[in-house]
Amino acid sequence: MVLVNGDPHRVVEYQSVKPGKGPAYMQTKLRNLRSGAIFDQRYRSADTVETATLETHELQFLYADGTHYHFMNNETFEMSVLDEDALEGAAQWLTPNLVIQAEIYDGSPIGVTLPKTLDLEVVETEPGVRGDTKTAVTKPAKLENGAVVMVPPFIDVGEKVRVDPSEGVYLERAR
Numbered sequence: 001m002v003l004v005n006g007d008p009h010r011v012v013e014y015q016s017v018k019p020g021k022g023p024a025y026m027q028t029k030l031r032n033l034r035s036g037a038i039f040d041q042r043y044r045s046a047d048t049v050e051t052a053t054l055e056t057h058e059l060q061f062l063y064a065d066g067t068h069y070h071f072m073n074n075e076t077f078e079m080s081v082l083d084e085d086a087l088e089g090a091a092q093w094l095t096p097n098l099v100i101q102a103e104i105y106d107g108s109p110i111g112v113t114l115p116k117t118l119d120l121e122v123v124e125t126e127p128g129v130r131g132d133t134k135t136a137v138t139k140p141a142k143l144e145n146g147a148v149v150m151v152p153p154f155i156d157v158g159e160k161v162r163v164d165p166s167e168g169v170y171l172e173r174a175r
Contacts, residue, residue: 001033001051001052001053002049002050002051003050003051003052004032004041007032007033008032008033008034008052008054008110009031009032009052010030010031010033011028013028013029014028023044025043025044026044027040028041028042033103033110036085036088053105054103054105054110055104055105056101057073057075057101058074058075058099058100058102059072059080059100059101059109059112060072060074060097060099060100061094061095061096061097061100064091064094068081068082068083069081069082069083069091071109080102082109082112086110086111086112088111088112090112090114092145092146092147093145095120095144095145098114098115099115100114100115115165116164117162117163117164117171118162118163119160119162120143120145120147120161121143121158121159122141122143122155122156122158122159122160123142123144124141124142124157125140125151125157137152137153138151138170139155141155141161143161147163149161149163149168149169149170150169150170152170155170155173159173161173161174162174
């Protein structure tokens with residue numbers, strides 16, 4: 001994390017460039033963690049970069065009220081409210097009591113990290129075909145949190161499946 005004009009930024013991409021003529025530089029793509037804006041920034045070896053200090057806390061998801069998502073800090077029991085932008089696409093994977101990792105800057109949550117896998121129940125899908133277990137065919141399945149993932153044809157309503165929320169893909173049946 002780096003500070004640019006007082007705002008925390010995450011380095012999305014970087015590349016060291018050594019042109020044929022002139023000094024080497026670092027070409028970066030930065031995302032503003034407050035506004036979500038992405039821009040390119042070039043740093044020479046003589047430039048100084050101020051790093052942003054972030055704290056990480058476990059937050060438990062409580063509920064959503066339509067526009068905001070309400071969390072509780074598991075250590076201090078303080079309440080935090082995040083909007084869709086701060087969740088960066090993680091909102092669709094939230095279920096009550098889910099524990100996430102939140103990045104805190106200057107007392108406010110600015111980003112979240114979901115668990116690597118989630119076990120969710122299938123609430124809607126087409127019926128499976130008996131014996132159809134080894135084909136590469138998939139079908140859409142709506143999960144208890146409203147997200148839709150592609151699953152093998154043998155998965156039925158009521159079964160728990162393990163998904164990767166970062167990729168939004170089915171991994172296996174949950175045990």
